[in-house]
Amino acid sequence: MSITSQLHAIKSALPEQVTLVAVSKTKPVSDLMEAYNAGQRIFGENKIQEMCDKYEQMPKDIQWHMIGHVQRNKVKYMAPFVSLIHGVDNFKLLKEINKQAKANNRTIPCLLQIKIAEETSKFGMTIDEAKAILQSEDFAALQHIKITGVMGMATFTDNTTQVENEFKTLKQAFSQLELLQPENAAFKTISMGMSGDYKLAITCGSTMIRVGSSIFGERNYNA
Ligand SMILES: *Cc1c(COP(=O)(O)O)cnc(C)c1O
Numbered sequence: 001m002s003i004t005s006q007l008h009a010i011k012s013a014l015p016e017q018v019t020l021v022a023v024s025k026t027k028p029v030s031d032l033m034e035a036y037n038a039g040q041r042i043f044g045e046n047k048i049q050e051m052c053d054k055y056e057q058m059p060k061d062i063q064w065h066m067i068g069h070v071q072r073n074k075v076k077y078m079a080p081f082v083s084l085i086h087g088v089d090n091f092k093l094l095k096e097i098n099k100q101a102k103a104n105n106r107t108i109p110c111l112l113q114i115k116i117a118e119e120t121s122k123f124g125m126t127i128d129e130a131k132a133i134l135q136s137e138d139f140a141a142l143q144h145i146k147i148t149g150v151m152g153m154a155t156f157t158d159n160t161t162q163v164e165n166e167f168k169t170l171k172q173a174f175s176q177l178e179l180l181q182p183e184n185a186a187f188k189t190i191s192m193g194m195s196g197d198y199k200l201a202i203t204c205g206s207t208m209i210r211v212g213s214s215i216f217g218e219r220n221y222n223a
Pocket residue numbers: 023025046067068153193194195196210211212213214
């Protein structure tokens with residue numbers, strides 16, 4: 001199936017409240033343009049340099065989401081245009097995003113990445129760490145970021161019960177953090193679900209799914 005037909009097939013089955021981020025990492029601009037011409041306006045990348053290159057080459061009404069692990073020294077390159085940073089997992093990073101947002105006269109929306117997977121390799125903070133950040137005075141001083149929700153990645157496994165439990169944990173984290181109501185937060189987004197598990201994620205309360213290979217086909221990292 002073409003990118004256009006795969007995109008339409010996924011979108012037409014999505015509940016209204018769920019936003020689709022088309023994950024285009026490693027894919028050429030021509031593939032992204034096919035999705036763009038099919039109506040897609042939100043793209044997710046996991047490397048800052050690659051996202052900046054694509055931003056330069058593509059129409060300016062696209063919303064670019066950074067979904068990968070963020071290196072602090074590269075925040076400045078995406079600060080002028082990024083519309084949502086999914087993978088914020090420490091306060092130092094948040095502080096740097098705030099600094100670069102201020103330099104660009106912007107407020108940058110961010111999601112706190114919560115560790116829900118059992119695998120040790122996955123990034124993210126615990127719910128308690130997230131709570132501590134949201135309740136701290138240092139956080140309240142950050143005027144150029146807005147925490148709009150949480151993001152998580154489930155364990156890569158065929159065990160759907162485990163994946164379901166991890167998604168439910170993220171949904172609970174969202175509900176608990178939402179209650180804290182800090183001024184520079186507006187909780188609305190639960191970013192969870194990828195090609196293999198987004199349907200399950202939606203039944204567990206996802207409001208934003210990040211889908212790559214089911215739209216663009218398998219990725220070849222050696223190309
Ligand atoms: C690559 C990636 C995705 C998309 O993965 P697919 O399985 O291709 O849909 C989603 N989220 C993150 C954080 C990713 O790095």
